[in-house]
Amino acid sequence: MIKFLFDGLMRDKSRSLLPIIVVALGVMMTVFLQSYMNGVMGDSIEASANFTTGHVKVMTRAYNQNISQMPNDMALLGVDTLLQKLNKQYPDVTWAERIQFAGLLDAPDSKGHTRSQGNVTGMGISLLKSNEEIDRMNLRNNLVSGRFPNKPDEILLSDQLFHKMNLKLGDEVTLISSSMYGDMAMYNFHVSGTLHFGINVLDRGTMIADISDVRSALNMENAAGEILGFFRGKRYDDKMAITYADNFNKQYATSKDKYAPEMLPLSDMNNMGFFVAYDNEVQKIIIMVFIIAMAVVLWNAGLIGGLRRYGEFGLRLAIGESKHEIYRSLVAESLLVGIIGSLIGVLLGLFISYFMEKYGIDTSEMMKDSTFMLPTVLRAHITATTYFIGFIPGIISTVIGAMLAGIGIYKRQTANLFKELES
Amino acid sequence: MKTIVEVKSLVKNFPIGTGIFTALNGVNIEFSEGEFAGLVGPSGSGKTTLLNIIGSLDIPSEGEVIVLNKSVGKLSPRQAAQLRKEELGFIFQNYNLLPVYTVFENVEFPLLLLKMNTEERKKRVMETLEWVGLTEKVNSRPSQLSGGECQRVAIARAMVKRPLLVLADEPTANLDSANSHNILQTMEKLNTELKTTFIFATHDEKVIGYLRRIIRLKDGKIVEDKAVD
Numbered sequence: 157m158i159k160f161l162f163d164g165l166m167r168d169k170s171r172s173l174l175p176i177i178v179v180a181l182g183v184m185m186t187v188f189l190q191s192y193m194n195g196v197m198g199d200s201i202e203a204s205a206n207f208t209t210g211h212v213k214v215m216t217r218a219y220n221q222n223i224s225q226m227p228n229d230m231a232l233l234g235v236d237t238l239l240q241k242l243n244k245q246y247p248d249v250t251w252a253e254r255i256q257f258a259g260l261l262d263a264p265d266s267k268g269h270t271r272s273q274g275n276v277t278g279m280g281i282s283l284l285k286s287n288e289e290i291d292r293m294n295l296r297n298n299l300v301s302g303r304f305p306n307k308p309d310e311i312l313l314s315d316q317l318f319h320k321m322n323l324k325l326g327d328e329v330t331l332i333s334s335s336m337y338g339d340m341a342m343y344n345f346h347v348s349g350t351l352h353f354g355i356n357v358l359d360r361g362t363m364i365a366d367i368s369d370v371r372s373a374l375n376m377e378n379a380a381g382e383i384l385g386f387f388r389g390k391r392y393d394d395k396m397a398i399t400y401a402d403n404f405n406k407q408y409a410t411s412k413d414k415y416a417p418e419m420l421p422l423s424d425m426n427n428m429g430f431f432v433a434y435d436n437e438v439q440k441i442i443i444m445v446f447i448i449a450m451a452v453v454l455w456n457a458g459l460i461g462g463l464r465r466y467g468e469f470g471l472r473l474a475i476g477e478s479k480h481e482i483y484r485s486l487v488a489e490s491l492l493v494g495i496i497g498s499l500i501g502v503l504l505g506l507f508i509s510y511f512m513e514k515y516g517i518d519t520s521e522m523m524k525d526s527t528f529m530l531p532t533v534l535r536a537h538i539t540a541t542t543y544f545i546g547f548i549p550g551i552i553s554t555v556i557g558a559m560l561a562g563i564g565i566y567k568r569q570t571a572n573l574f575k576e577l578e579s
Numbered sequence: 580m581k582t583i584v585e586v587k588s589l590v591k592n593f594p595i596g597t598g599i600f601t602a603l604n605g606v607n608i609e610f611s612e613g614e615f616a617g618l619v620g621p622s623g624s625g626k627t628t629l630l631n632i633i634g635s636l637d638i639p640s641e642g643e644v645i646v647l648n649k650s651v652g653k654l655s656p657r658q659a660a661q662l663r664k665e666e667l668g669f670i671f672q673n674y675n676l677l678p679v680y681t682v683f684e685n686v687e688f689p690l691l692l693l694k695m696n697t698e699e700r701k702k703r704v705m706e707t708l709e710w711v712g713l714t715e716k717v718n719s720r721p722s723q724l725s726g727g728e729c730q731r732v733a734i735a736r737a738m739v740k741r742p743l744l745v746l747a748d749e750p751t752a753n754l755d756s757a758n759s760h761n762i763l764q765t766m767e768k769l770n771t772e773l774k775t776t777f778i779f780a781t782h783d784e785k786v787i788g789y790l791r792r793i794i795r796l797k798d799g800k801i802v803e804d805k806a807v808d
């Protein structure tokens with residue numbers, strides 16, 4: 157019987173072709189949108205993780221509470237030991253210590269008087285020991301002049317500030333800030349290179365220095381404001397991050413010390429929770445939209461196809477099928493259409509997604525000077541979900557469409573269905 | 580002879596607009612095994628309505644219709660389908676072959692519903708196509724056949740499961756004279772050889788010429804019921 161239905165379906169192109177095309181297109185778009193949203197959202201999350209939050213971040217409780225002020229007087233102490241412990245406890249996480257600070261940058265003239273000044277937001281990262289952080293923060297693409305620091309006391313400065321302050325590469329500048337102990341700190345650096353981010357807040361006044369120099373400048377021996385953790389070779393995984401954080405924080409649960417370390421998952425920082433939640437919701441929304449849109453189209457296609465087939469239904473009733481069996485066979489047919497259409501759609505969708513993952517769309521020209529931190533190359537990202545997500549709307553919508561269209565069979569009297577034969 | 584259809588005080592009303600239309604008004608009749616009978620009468624006299632009720636495609640408004648010991652009005656849709664599937668064959672004016680299937684598949688369809696195995700199905704279909712003289716057309720599609728050939732396929736489809744009762748509503752209406760005689764002879768042959776009961780609804784004189792019993796209907800009532808030799 158199934159073979160009989162299948163043969164009929166395949167031979168009657170008007171019955172199979174349109175629905176299969178509709179399903180295949182819908183599924184293809186679902187698959188592509190899923191991988192695309194996944195890619196863009198994921199990349200945004202990664203960009204934020206790499207730049208500021210990490211997948212997880214360790215700070216002192218007090219620092220976390222005042223994080224917007226970059227309160228280095230509340231920084232983590234004994235970082236060496238803490239890092240050793242973290243490395244041992246979480247071997248699948250790479251840890252990176254960072255110091256964020258704010259201050260005034262002063263450029264002196266030949267007599268030592270102030271020539272120009274600018275406010276800076278600074279970041280101390282590991283620049284000299286390895287390129288890991290340079291790669292992580294994708295700084296190579298942002299370098300517009302000069303080079304990366306290769307000896308102590310060299311810094312990178314945002315290009316905009318560099319020009320505003322009338323600086324030349326190699327110029328000496330003095331950072332005026334406060335030390336970890338609250339007293340004034342002054343420290344001399346040389347500008348080795350400049351950066352352009354394309355993001356207003358960063359271009360206005362960013363300074364990046366090697367963390368050991370920042371430690372010297374701010375008197376933060378063996379201290380760091382933050383230790384960022386990155387899942388080795390993996391994208392952000394909210395469940396994993398939350399588990400790690402919970403499990404880390406449990407160790408200090410009984411401590412009342414406000415300088416005790418605390419681990420936060422990315423979703424608990426900088427409104428990233430919204431992003432992460434959105435990332436999860438988006439898939440459901442896409443699926444719902446496609447289920448509804450496709451079901452409506454297929455319902456109508458089914459109605460039109462069904463009208464043409466009332467004669468057939470009447471005949472089948474006469475031969476001895478019940479309405480219920482005919483209805484069921486319509487749904488079974490639609491299931492076949494759904495599966496075939498979904499298979500084609502998934503293949504097409506994966507094909508497009510694959511190219512969008514490999515090549516992406518470079519929007520850096522369009523997105524110049526944005527206020528958001530968005531990835532400049534929009535890429536799809538294929539995950540395990542991408543392979544089956546298309547089947548959900550593909551099959552559900554065809555079946556719903558057929559179920560709705562088939563109700564007409566019940567509405568008609570058997571003898572009237574049968575009458576269609578006579579006309 | 581065993582009675583296979585018993586119609587008692589049958590009334591069939593159809594709702595039309597605000598009122599009702601009485602298509603059959605107090606019909607009493609019986610059919611026995613092996614009959615070759617016809618409902619004859621002008622258009623609108625209720626022939627199709629009566630045939631549909633006997634075929635359990637419709638139900639009586641009043642009275643009772645017993646087909647093969649089953650009361651049509653009391654069957655659930657599933658039981659009615661079961662009765663049609665196992666015991667009844669239908670032949671229509673418009674053949675109603677399924678266009679996407681071959682002659683073989685069209686004839687095979689009722690056997691699929693009966694869940695007969697492949698080998699037996701094949702044997703039965705070929706045997707039945709032989710009766711109607713269509714063995715060379717097994718793989719043709721209905722669109723490749725003449726009207727007469729189509730109706731012979733429809734007869735084969737009705738006969739393939741060897742039903743006890745075949746209901747034929749205007750089977751010759753779309754056929755020319757030669758083809759009409761051809762299929763009537765085929766049905767007559769099946770009637771005598773297999774003892775299948777045939778009930779026709781018709782106003783075609785050619786059909787009437789073959790009938791061994793003629794039941795005249797007028798305005799939903801039987802006005803004459805006579806045997807012919």
Ligand SMILES: Nc1ncnc2c1ncn2[C@@H]1O[C@H](COP(=O)(O)OP(=O)(O)OP(=O)(O)O)[C@@H](O)[C@H]1O
Pocket residue numbers: 572593594595600601602620621622623624625626627628629780782
């Ligand atoms: N579903 C229905 N609703 C309303 N009236 C109906 C319905 N079916 C049949 N009728 C009416 O019942 C009467 C008998 O119809 P029926 O089809 O039985 O006639 P018939 O004898 O087969 O005619 P014909 O020779 O034209 O086929 C007709 O007047 C028809 O209009």
Ligand SMILES: [Mg+2]
Pocket residue numbers: 626627628748780
């Ligand atoms: Mg009629």
